[in-house]
Amino acid sequence: MEPQTLFWLVPAASLIALLFAAIFFFNMKKADEGTDRMKEIAGYVREGAMAYLKQQYKVVAIFFAIIAVVFGVMAYFGLQNNIVPVAFLTGGIFSGLAGFIGMKTATYASGRVAEACRDEHDGLNRGLKLAFRSGAVLGLTVVGFGLLDISAWYLILDNTGLVQGEGVSKLVEITTIMLTFGMGASLQALFARVGGGIYTKAADVGADLVGKTEFHFNEDDPRNPATIADNVGDNVGDVAGMGADLYESYAGSILASAALGAAAVASAHGTPEQGLQMVMAPMIIGAVGAILSVLGIFIVRTKQGATQSQLMAALNRGINFSGVLIALAAAGVLYLLGIENWLGLWGSIVIGLVVGILIGKVTEYYTSFEYKPVKFIAENATTGPATVIISGIGVGMISTCWPVIFIVLGTIGAYLCAAGGLEFSSANLSMGLYGIGIAAVGMLSTLGLTLATDAYGPISDNAGGNAEMSGLGESVRSRTDALDALGNTTAATGKGFAIGSAALTALALLASYIEELKIAAGRLGDADITLSLFSGPIGKGTEVATWDIATFMSKFEVTLMNPKVLLGIFIGAMLSFLFCGLTMNAVGRAAKRMVEEVRSQLSDKDVLEGRKKADYARCVGISTQGAQREMIVPSLIAVVVPILTGLFMGVAGVFGLLAGGLAGGFVLAVFMANSGGAWDNAKKFIETGDAAFCGKHTPIHDASVVGDTVGDPFKDTSGPSLNILIKLMSMVSIVTAGLNIVFSLL
């Protein structure tokens, strides 16, 4: 079939996804909001969340405005295509919008889920369905906006005079320009993840340290002044942050694959028809995935009136079923597109899907209390908090082994399948890299569904908070707790996809960087203003566009014995640590202010004994201010360091930086996420009372709470932010490639 015909699936899928998102949203709004007290609590959380988001978008808007102006100036001097500043903005706006809608939905839904759980007959099931459908709003919005932005830009760039050229070279230019809107999405995601992560953990740590540890309150006790901030945090961190993160991976993987596909055809001197096939493939697979995700959501729906474990199985069946369907559909798409090596590319896609699932399984093994590692940490609680920390760090560090092995094997597999051979060589490099990119697309093709299960978690969590604060009683709370537990299990899979896709996407972006450099060099080669600066491998008349990747790398001396490359790797690895250190301390500082506020409020006996209402707004304010203030420096680092590295160490240094940041950041992210998750569940294991040493409010339990508290910023602030750091640094390098060329010539 004609690629152009199949392409219309992309905008169509986008509209279908957005349509169902709207349907789920309005259906949810129709549900009963419960008692006045419940409405009041939900209102506090919603107000806090919206106030935060408003504040955050203000800061982000300033950043975006400055950067757009800089890009405009760069475009004026021929360092960039004129469309880049606009594309950059749309990426940021859609990403922010998806987060906003997802969070709005979540804050409307959680009270209603609590109300649904009050139904004595069918409460569990009604609650699950409502929470899951509300989570699906985020999933479908992310996917829908992603495909909308991609298809709209493709149509604009293809059908207007904005891009010159013909055939394959036009495709190369279009796809590399489109890649730059990924930077807008990345930057928005970084703010959402870092800001949201700091917000949520400052509130959580503050609420736990005083409320739980000092006063032995239960979770979500309404007397605890930080409890509303804690619930707001779940929304801004786990809903808006996670959504923006995966929006970025999703769009980034499709755009990077499209760019690599065009480049691969160009370097093989293929036909425009082949170029179109390769460029369309990732977009159409994304579209098919979006449609099948909607189907998957309805498959989950069919299981009404079931017990919780059956619902869990139904949920899994929905995910697995969609996964299998997508895998089959992908084969069909590739075949219909008429791609020669369609079977090989299909192999890459399936590998991507499988690697995502495997990383999720490993995550589950290391963070679920069903298995040895978490039990080992729990046992270490018998000798106090220090051994809990030591063993949790040990487990987290060891847990990095398998995800790296899976990524390595998956990358090799995806490469070789796409390249259609059993060897790596410079001849099949372009196709192999395309395979890596399309594996990431495969991994993320079920995103509409997996993100629904992710967002479902904080919604259920907040429903529990609402139930507790509204005094709905034990039986309702036990139902919301059951929903929450279900969410914790599915969260492991979600994390596997988030980090796995970040690694594959960043690998693909590394290759896109070369294409962008080539185009930038070509653009500069025509511009008189910069020609006088030329020296080094690129001069007037150099046919950079014809260099294959191997030639390019050797011309720019991007070998491992070039000190610039090696030192770039050092800096990249260090940046991951610096970034985590800054965010950890940010949480520490904000949490400390929160602790002081909560202590001061609880020193009033009337508040402590529930006769006087706690001042929730002050705690919300502390988290908001803390997050705003603290997110700026780490974000600036991610933007500025790649540019400075380019200035001082040229293209070779930037490559080193990106590779070091990617490898170091990936491993560090897995370590932090898994240590954090393992501590959390070690505490929960002790609370279950399944082993001799278990039980609540014992010194052993207290020791495990220390682990959980330390784990909070590990798993919800620093760890996940690294996913974005990895991608953003690549995106910044790609978008400022023109500067790199100029720098390397100075």
Next chain:
Amino acid sequence: MEPQTLFWLVPAASLIALLFAAIFFFNMKKADEGTDRMKEIAGYVREGAMAYLKQQYKVVAIFFAIIAVVFGVMAYFGLQNNIVPVAFLTGGIFSGLAGFIGMKTATYASGRVAEACRDEHDGLNRGLKLAFRSGAVLGLTVVGFGLLDISAWYLILDNTGLVQGEGVSKLVEITTIMLTFGMGASLQALFARVGGGIYTKAADVGADLVGKTEFHFNEDDPRNPATIADNVGDNVGDVAGMGADLYESYAGSILASAALGAAAVASAHGTPEQGLQMVMAPMIIGAVGAILSVLGIFIVRTKQGATQSQLMAALNRGINFSGVLIALAAAGVLYLLGIENWLGLWGSIVIGLVVGILIGKVTEYYTSFEYKPVKFIAENATTGPATVIISGIGVGMISTCWPVIFIVLGTIGAYLCAAGGLEFSSANLSMGLYGIGIAAVGMLSTLGLTLATDAYGPISDNAGGNAEMSGLGESVRSRTDALDALGNTTAATGKGFAIGSAALTALALLASYIEELKIAAGRLGDADITLSLFSGPIGKGTEVATWDIATFMSKFEVTLMNPKVLLGIFIGAMLSFLFCGLTMNAVGRAAKRMVEEVRSQLSDKDVLEGRKKADYARCVGISTQGAQREMIVPSLIAVVVPILTGLFMGVAGVFGLLAGGLAGGFVLAVFMANSGGAWDNAKKFIETGDAAFCGKHTPIHDASVVGDTVGDPFKDTSGPSLNILIKLMSMVSIVTAGLNIVFSLL
């Protein structure tokens, strides 16, 4: 002057260093051992330490025997020079011997230092001198054996028929063979650091958790059954382990520089005379450094009867004076050798010295309670142990920034000085790399003295233990505490040198790997047995020896877009984490057994109240067994993974592995060492009572003790072991380069 004439300085310096080591040792033995009780305590520690070392050497001997046989087989098949198995063994033996002598000295000295401190008039000064001179035995033994091994092998290889060839190519062959004895030293060092680190921290954590936290004993209370094991641990970890670590850096940096020097001259088609100059320079600078270190030790001696702060200043003056002298002497040596760019190389050496000092200063800033970061952690103790851990990890991660910047700037500076230009290019790469190697030599040239101050620390610490357990009273203990505090301050500098030299040495080793590959390829090219396997860049008649580094890298496709390289970087970064995780958990497990033993012994009221002697030997046994059992897996990983990577991903993959391991390991090591040090001193700050929230045995102090306990394996087990992991992986790759060539051809 003739290089051959100046060369005799090397064996001469070796003998001088060893002679003074002997003098200091026998003078120390003449000192009074004190009361019977003191002799008894010292005897326990000595026995425990020797029993451990005996046990460790047994395990190590088995490893060495197996590897030597493997190397013998490889040599038989032409994959390696016949001398390698023997050279490998001598490296291991001398390294082990230096550790043994250093530890023996330390265990004899500590009781005598305590006795010296009993002198009411001059006790502090006498104690300091005795402890410092005893520490110098380790420093001078390491330096002496290092130079002895190097000069003996050089003389043997140069003057017998073992190495074929003439002129520069003979030098290349000699120096690359000599490099392989570094692997023996590395492997020995790894066992010493990992085993010693696990031993000391299992004992320390076990002693603290029960003795200090549960029973509120003081440090070194004789009723605590783990207290002897704790004192033994200081010796096996901080003396024998540190000695073996730096022996390895010292010998490795000299050998790598010599090999790079020969290679640089070969690639520039220089004369044999120039080759000799370059090969001799690092050895002779090492020799001059050794002699001046002896002088430095005596300079410290002149300040008798001084107060403690004056002694500290005298100690620093000694170190600074030697440093300046060595810098001056190095200029003289390079000039006398007749090296053309002597001034540039001198610049590289000075840069190395300065970088070591700067990293030490940064370490001090982040780990001393004089400065903000540690105070910040201490303040976080007011909100409990969780915030102590969060802030300590945050500070440690942030602290990686400056050391990386210094290493990057230092490397660039050393490269450009040696290359004599302002640009990196493939033409000046060989000389630049030599500059990096010789910067490491410069950094370590004062090792005789800096290691003396390092070993001085545990000796004073043990003296304090002896004083406490022998009941010598407050005033004696306060003097030994003062000595101990002095040691803590100098330790920061020592750590800077250990990690900084590891990074520079490993960078130099990376380049040596290429030389070894070239020689191995040449050797294999002549051997019929393997010729049938040849394909890839090397075939029969390929003149590999003539390839310069850039050609080599492009032939083997060691560029950053080769997936093998990228995935190697991933694996390398992951290995550092895996290695740390394994050693952290090893400490956790051994400490847990120790806690159980101590608790069980103290459940006997007679032991608890001091009427019945605690069973120290059982605790010593637990640490010994734990260390032996647990050190094997991490050590195997370091040896096996580079070989497997070579098998599956060829030379390109190994390069990636080494670069990723180097960058990731360096950053992780700095993080862990600094977090650990900062927690330790945050606790000490709280004990000083300098701030409002300070004081012993408060909940705030307890929170800081949790940080200190977590920090123990960070700073004394996992962190320092990474230094060696980094170097050992390079060494293994170098020594098994022949296998890599065969693998890459399969």
